[in-house]
Amino acid sequence: MTAAERDSAVVRLAGDSGDGVQLAGAQLTLTSALCGDAVWTAPDFPAEIRAPAGSLAGVSAFQVHFGADVQTVGDRVDLLVAMNPAALQTHLKDLDTNGILLVNRDAFTPDELAKAGYTADPLTDGSLAGRRLLALPITALTRAAAADRRYGAPPLLSQREVDRCKNIFALGLVYWLFERPLGPTLRWIQEKFARNPAILEANRRALQAGRRYGETTAGLPDPVKIGAAPLPPGRYRSITGNEALALGLLAAARTSGLPLLYAAYPIAPASDVLHHLADWKRFGVRVFHAEDETAAMAAAVGAAFGGGLGATATSGPGLASKSEAIGLAVSAELPVVVIDVQRGGPGLGLPTKTEQADLFQALFGRNGECPVVVLAARSPADCFDAAYEAVRLAVGHMTPVLLLSDAALATNAEPWRVPLASALPPIPVWRPTADGAPFQPYQRDGRHVRPWAAPGTPGLEHRIGGLEKEDGSGAVSYDPINHERMVRIRAEKIARIVETLPELSVDGSAEGELLVVGWGGTFGAIATAVRRAQGRGLSAAHAHLRYLNPMPRNTGDVLRRYKKVLVPELNTGQLLRLLRSEYGINAVGLNKVQGRPFLVSEIEVMIEELTRRP
């Protein structure tokens, strides 16, 4: 933060679980959004449910990346606010060498230092030399603000209650550092504490004191102006990937007119989809917390047999359990939506960390020739469109659709341009009617799509199942020729969906030196890296796959128009292998499996290398 003006900034607020950093982060997010910024946020909760106060395990953090062209959580932290020693210990490593470090000096007591594993006070032992350190007595300043008689009688509160406002003091100072208005947070304080005037007053004083401290204290860094590049006009809200998935399913159920059964078993990092939908009963959504992953999938398939919309979300280990019921849905040709919010694997892996290593499981992780449609969401807000599209394709083509999200998209949030429910694309549902002839459940249309007859309809009684069936009648058949025919029809049905899908588009020139191809949650990092490379005159373009099966019909053509193809993935090269085998191209992988998203710089370096190298 050397320049007084910059495109974007990354602020990380870190403290003990009780320090209110999530709340302060949410306010910084809203304020930035109201300034017209793009904002990307990422919470970092402690893994333990109730870690001891002051411990390393109990550190909670919230990161906000705001400004222009923000599509990731940010590579490096520009301002780290550490409310206690444990927060400093945990998060200092991510602070940019030019970044500002704001700490609450009052929390650096011998006791707290020991809990954080410090043998000496880092604020005084010289270990932070060269850092732009602001060690302020935030607790004392917060108390002084509350007690300041210049603003009237002090609110009648215990010291503990006053101390809880120290996050708001820090926030006031952060607002001063980035020239942000106090108005939105003042309004929020007004509403939130309307019933408790004393707490309202203490928070108001803390926020204003934080800013005043910046204005009146000598020796602080200069405030930074964040370059404005407002989002397109419209109504926005901040949304996480998991909430967007839940909204997408609900909206698709509404548009299609289908009753929604959402069946799931809790699993990190997908559980919030369940929590959201469970809270939306007024929309008529039936939420079934099943006994296990298998049952959740089976119940979704049961709902589909019943003519309703069956959906479930899970993560990698759960998807493994669900594979037999997905196989049933493929064989029975029933529409269900399965969402996999990917986490690190194999086994239990890294339950809260991100990875993209379930692509092969999604495409191939079942017995037999078992094709399903596979989609991937590319950003938190995009999860809405992706879930909606998953329902549209499932219902339109009588097939399970597997939608891949990931742990980062699940909890990260970005502005979402709020759509109008009535303007969402239609999801037509076609039902057969009885005509007196025996009903043929596998009599297909020109796209190989079979009719979806709901139980309760007179004259359409029929029996289906997971055994191989005769095409047309659906009766059990072990005939070898029929089996091969059915295998090919099921594959062809999925393959033909490409005819209705958009072509793969490219950001950058239509041909050239390097194409960077990605899928899923790496979108923001790749897009930012490619744009920056283009800005430096490098010949790089970006294509991002929403549809992994079937892939857009022009995929091969696009790939072949570039001398080199780079495939960054948070796995050891799954899309890479697919592209090589499907299209015979000699693509290069950039692979990372650390449970963390790509840094933009990691992709930039690789682009640089591939475009400069002859």
Next chain:
Amino acid sequence: MPPETPLPLTTKDLTSDQEVRWCPGCGDFSVLAVLKQVLASLNIPRERFVFVSGVGCSSRIPYYLNTYGFQTIHGRAPAVATGLKLIRPELSVWVVTGDGDGLSIGGNHLLHALRRNVDLKILLFNNEVLGLTKGQASPTSRAGTRTRSTPQGSIEEPLRPLTVATAAGATFLARTIDVDVTHLTETLRRAAEHRGAAFVEIYQNCKVFNDGVFEYATDKGVKADNLVYLEHGKPLVFGQDRNRGIRLRGLRPETAALANGNGGSLADLLVHDEAAPDTTLAHLLSRMIYPESPECVGVFRCVERPTYGDLLDGQISEAIRSEGPGDLDALFAGEDAWVIE
């Protein structure tokens, strides 16, 4: 829309065009025939019935009934049926399973469907052996049973289906026998009329892999001495001459001889109460096991409790009543939306 199939249905209306493929002499034939008669008598249109099954010989039944039917995955039928019933509460949903399907691979799903009291009729065909996989021990095979997977005899203690179902708090529990047509008919009818999860264990003979395992309960010469027919409000009397009864010694049922013409000892007998609110009696009865004691058949338990579907619908109605019907645009916007001009 064509007219519904006229009621009352005939068994012919309920017969599909599929050739029935069970081994000659299989108990499943009898159950299928009785099932059709019971369904026809229920005054429910054919298209409202859905039969869901898993894997095993009995799980073929959906294909043989001209209703809606779905043969699913090994053990998972209760979960599939739960999803179906929750989204289509007006349907009459039946689950057909066996001792392997329902208690081995599918034990978990069975437990949870029962404890939730999902309005499903669950028929468990118990032949104490895995038939379709050609003769291995099942979780209900008695200790010592010799099968292809237990050539020296099973070393496992068997599960008793009704004990399991009782532990899960099932609201309707019954046991009947494939060849006892009258009893089977009456028991299936009672199950069909129950609102909630109805669990029926059917002793079913596997002619090929476990022939005669229930002979003590089917042989005309001995069955009266080995079976207690449960009747609500009546003392537990059994025996060729109805001269024996079951009484409680402490917490254990035991057989007591009734003196001829001596009504006094009848009063000492255990009186069946299928409506008992707690499951203790049903559990005691489920633990009466031949040859140590006679076994009970009939309705062990039949109590009313709100179904899972009713409770779920109740919560949805309550949410709509207190919060108003969902407004998608309001939900989209959330509480912190902002406008960029």
